[in-house]
Amino acid sequence: MINLDFMPSRRLSLYLAKLFLTRTFAVLFMLVLVLMALDLLGESGKILAVPGNGQADLWHYVSLRVPLLIQKFLPFSALLGTLIVFASLNQNSEVIAMKAAGLSAHQILAPLVVASLGLAVAAFAFNEGVAVNSARTVNAWSDNDYKPIQTSNGVLSNVWVLSGNDLIHTRIVNGRGADLQLQGITIYDRSGGELQRVTEAERGVQASGGWRLENVRTYDTAMNMVRRQANVTALPGITADRFTLAKVKPDERDFVDLKQDIRDLEAAGRPSEEARAGLWHKFSGPLSVVLMPLLAAIAAFGLARSGQVLLRAAAGMALGFAYFVIDNLSLALGNVGAYPAWLAAWAPFFLFLLIGEAVLVRSEE
Numbered sequence: 001m002i003n004l005d006f007m008p009s010r011r012l013s014l015y016l017a018k019l020f021l022t023r024t025f026a027v028l029f030m031l032v033l034v035l036m037a038l039d040l041l042g043e044s045g046k047i048l049a050v051p052g053n054g055q056a057d058l059w060h061y062v063s064l065r066v067p068l069l070i071q072k073f074l075p076f077s078a079l080l081g082t083l084i085v086f087a088s089l090n091q092n093s094e095v096i097a098m099k100a101a102g103l104s105a106h107q108i109l110a111p112l113v114v115a116s117l118g119l120a121v122a123a124f125a126f127n128e129g130v131a132v133n134s135a136r137t138v139n140a141w142s143d144n145d146y147k148p149i150q151t152s153n154g155v156l157s158n159v160w161v162l163s164g165n166d167l168i169h170t171r172i173v174n175g176r177g178a179d180l181q182l183q184g185i186t187i188y189d190r191s192g193g194e195l196q197r198v199t200e201a202e203r204g205v206q207a208s209g210g211w212r213l214e215n216v217r218t219y220d221t222a223m224n225m226v227r228r229q230a231n232v233t234a235l236p237g238i239t240a241d242r243f244t245l246a247k248v249k250p251d252e253r254d255f256v257d258l259k260q261d262i263r264d265l266e267a268a269g270r271p272s273e274e275a276r277a278g279l280w281h282k283f284s285g286p287l288s289v290v291l292m293p294l295l296a297a298i299a300a301f302g303l304a305r306s307g308q309v310l311l312r313a314a315a316g317m318a319l320g321f322a323y324f325v326i327d328n329l330s331l332a333l334g335n336v337g338a339y340p341a342w343l344a345a346w347a348p349f350f351l352f353l354l355i356g357e358a359v360l361v362r363s364e365e
Helices: 010-048 055-091 094-100 105-143 240-244 255-267 273-299 309-335 341-364
Strands: 156-163 166-174 181-191 194-207 210-220 225-234
Touching: 010 055, 010 105, 055 094, 055 105, 055 273, 055 309, 094 105, 105 156, 105 166, 105 273, 105 341, 156 240, 166 240, 194 225, 240 255, 255 273, 273 309, 273 341, 309 341
Parallel strands: none
Antiparallel strands: 156 166, 166 181, 181 194, 194 210, 210 225
16 A cells, blocks of 8 residues: 655655765765866966965965855756655665565655755755855956955946947956946946047046046047056946946856846946846755656656666666756747746756656656
């Protein structure tokens, strides 16, 4: 007689959940360790090339990059961890013993799904509380060639603004509203389709009539001459929100700030598809951890002596990889407005939820 309880055995449920969590975190630790070492090998030369940077700055870079690696590879680690668990259980005939005791495939999978739900909640809190701040800081730092920067909750990097025919590039935008400051400003003054002047400034703050630029260097293309000035008032009519809304990156904004940015974009008549897709993906991204046990469940069922355990594990891994590919493609299409933002974020999740459930039902039959 089949036991219809969701998790009929507390001990067995804790055993399966413990296997899932320990294997997932072990895989995540190894992935982050290897990828961080490779990343540091590529970036350490650039960091140490800046005068004044030393070992402390290398560790600071590591502290900023590790949360981003955890955010990106946690779902993949859950997939590999589940495959390791199920392959081991199958190889040792533990799955057969559980099915002989009257457990269905869904009951065997239930403890892993519950554990992955808790992991998804923790991942969402981690992403919002740690990862977005790390992404914002490390991107601004790298865009500034690892020179010291003043960081705040509103720091942006590599911002471009179009004003008439002129292009304005700012390496660092720091702060919001009246407190907004610009660092590393370059103004390309164009007229009649030709470049007239290139103005570079070390720093810019808001002033009456525009922005006060400091340590200014201006190159006049017509006269082929460079002029230097201590202070110049420029960029008339350019408001602070032109810089803060020119580059809204969802992975650098938490949920509350991103919602405010979307409202500001809509009020300014600017496209908000990318920000909306990113907002929905803040939920669907961490929830993808819940899909991994379902997609990897194909490795749990079937006789080990049939010699198809490795083949089943490879099929589960292929399903997981397919999800990540489709998810990135869907998000890219949502960013350009090909279809609604909520659909771009949630369609891959529900598609592979149905695929995983279909595979599980077929395996149970």
